[in-house]
Amino acid sequence: MPTASHSPAAPYKKSLALLASLFFMWGFITVINNTLLPHLRSVFDLNYTQTTLIESVWFIAYGVMGMPSAFLIERIGYKNALIVGLAVMAIGAAGMVPAAQIPSYGVTLFALFIIASGITLLQVAANPYVAVIGPPESAESRLTLVQAFNSMGTFFAPYFGGYLILSRTVGGNALAGTEISLEQRLADAHATQLPYILVAVVLVILALIIWRAKLPTLGASTRRANAEERKHLSLWSHRNLVFGIPAIFIYLIAEIGVANLFINFAILPEIAGITPAQAANYLVLLWGGMMVGRFAGAFIMRVFPADRTLAVFALFSMVVMIGAATLHGPAAMWCLVLVGLGHSIMFPTIFALGIKGLGPLTEEGSGLLITAIAGGALVVAQGWLADTIGLQNSFWLTVVCEVYIIFYALWGSRPTDVQEPEVLA
Template sequence: MPGPTAASGTASTVPGSVRVSSFAVMSLLSSLFFIWGFITVINNTLLPHLRSVFDLSYTQTTLIESVWFAAYFIASIPSARLIERVGYKRAIVTGLAIMAVGSLLMVPAARLPSYGVTLFALFVIASGITLLQVSANPYVTVVGSPETASSRLNLVQAFNSLGTTLAPLFGAYLILGRSNSGTAQANTVLTQAERLADAQAVQLPYLIVAGVLVLLAVAIARFPLPALHAGTRRVSKEVRATLSLWRHRNLVLGIPAIFIYLIAEIGVANLFINFVALPEIGNLSHEQGAHYLFLMWGGMMVGRFAGSVLMRRVAAQHVLAMASIGAFMVMLVAALGTGQVALWALVSVGLFHSVMFPTIFTLGIRGLGPLTEEGAGLLIMAIAGGALVIAQGWLADTVGLQLSFLLTAACELYVLFYAVWGARCGSHAGRPD
């Protein structure tokens, strides 16, 4: 299986440090991926809740997630510079601390309640996750054998998906299940008193999240994470001047691939509950819809575990191509079908989306060598594509929620293009696949 050609590191050996097992390293990193996936997907249950509390349109609702993903664009470069200054381990601990602060800010946001403070708190949490993304994704990719990089990143991303799978149940029980808007049928109008009472429902979940983040930060601070191999570290300014990221087609086309894929993933996740609640689709309450969202994220988790195994035998770009074709087909059914057929089509897209981010990421940094860190930073910045979910919100308000998923179907076609042609390394960047 073709893999990144960056020099590999050894997870079990830390020069001048304590010897640690690869299993222990991957277990700790998996917990890190789990927690930020969990927190990110709490938003999927939070958004329909806030839509009712603040009486928002679809455009205003998706603006919340746009602010979240704008943090990736704003915080990625500062995050890369912080990693260069303090190292991966301290950067990870700092990211967890920033996330804990943002989670605590959700408490005053709920007490006021304030739409503006809520947006700011979510931006802070997303900035912390950005720092984790910029540090942990490339770390997992280059800390082991390059031949199994895609498999390895899909494995830890599977634990990220475990977090995203459990988060809707957590949110359904502690947010939607404890609010008037969450247990009512679609289009129910709440009184002002009910909205104020509902706003308080987010306090306990985010206090729990903040506590877990602090505990994880302490655990990582005390753990001897291995150093990366010298072949993937930054080089001197003189040597760097002779190298160019833009000569690597797989990176240049991988950046928009991540950007466009995130529009698809976040659009589906954020509007999922509102979609299945439609009378012509599932006619469900938001709380009931969250359980179907659990199945969608569960499919993503299963797909990543399966992809981790499959990519040890099949080239990563081939798996990515098959996944994009499947995603395109089910999104057409979701956008144009009705009832249970459309509902289950949208649920199934999680299975096809599962391998896309980690596979695009590993293909994008393949062959970068000492430019790996910089290339990874650009790919993480491209996660800001999720901010354009507001475009789907506008389409939902303009042409209807269901037809807005045609935008998602179009996004899958670019991923297919990247898998078939864009992911190939040019002759100047490495041997073509």
């Protein structure tokens, strides 16, 4: 029976490639929201708080479904969990069709919650799988590399959403402050139907492919420790996990706040003064920076320690966010573009550092870290700040988030109470 210390290159190459397609898909769907939000803001005439509440509902699903997903995986196994997750996402994507036809703000929120619930299940299953499928010392590099395909999905999504949603609507081609009639808003609402129909079809196809695929299963030591073992093991004795949970939570506030408010920020007259459709093209560069950063980071961490690499990327992110909060004109917009590069390695590196040394507790630790993705729900707090003190000043919240990531990289990520590495069967 192969162990986690063996190279995954030969036996697990196909499995990793298949998992990479899942990472691509959930990144793609998540970032469609970045083009969906300014669209819905126009359709339903929302303020920033109401707009960011849409994304908050998306991330509330992680908080609600994170640990239930871990328990479900224990009962049905990783492969079946991936299939169920894709099926749930397809149902949610299909639900966006009646939401657009009505149109209904409430039904839209519900459909997005269903999609996010499916993604949560995929995240809880796929992230620890990739982390333990090869040598423990290269877990951060391996997970960052596969997460690069997630960023590839985020790179193409703005093109997809910009072309099929924003460019086909009146609101998507209007400058900030332009009045749009009720009839035009209703017509714009229908633009989301085709993109989500296409997404639902692709998700069903992926579920069928995984159903027929042969994926290696995690060995007994990666399953929940039995009651007797649990008496001697505690998740809370692992400093890297204890500080890693808020690190994921806080990082998501930073990433989602920047991405979701990017288009609204870029179209301001005092920043770039462009249309939402044009701003979507610059959003592509932000996600492109994340993709490039993850591919580069995967190789950098083969030479330099993951915690030090994380600290450098976080410091860079803090500097450019200070620029976004203080500069004017296109320079401020370009600072937001550059933060994609700084944010690139944060999630996979924090995740891998957080589960390092958990041994048989890896599955539960993964569930807690994925639950912490609910931090993205607090983007509504940045929406409230934008309404209260101005959109640009709201980015000081992101600066504070970067400071915590630096702290985690330099001290909080150091493992304690290290357990034996997991075994693959």
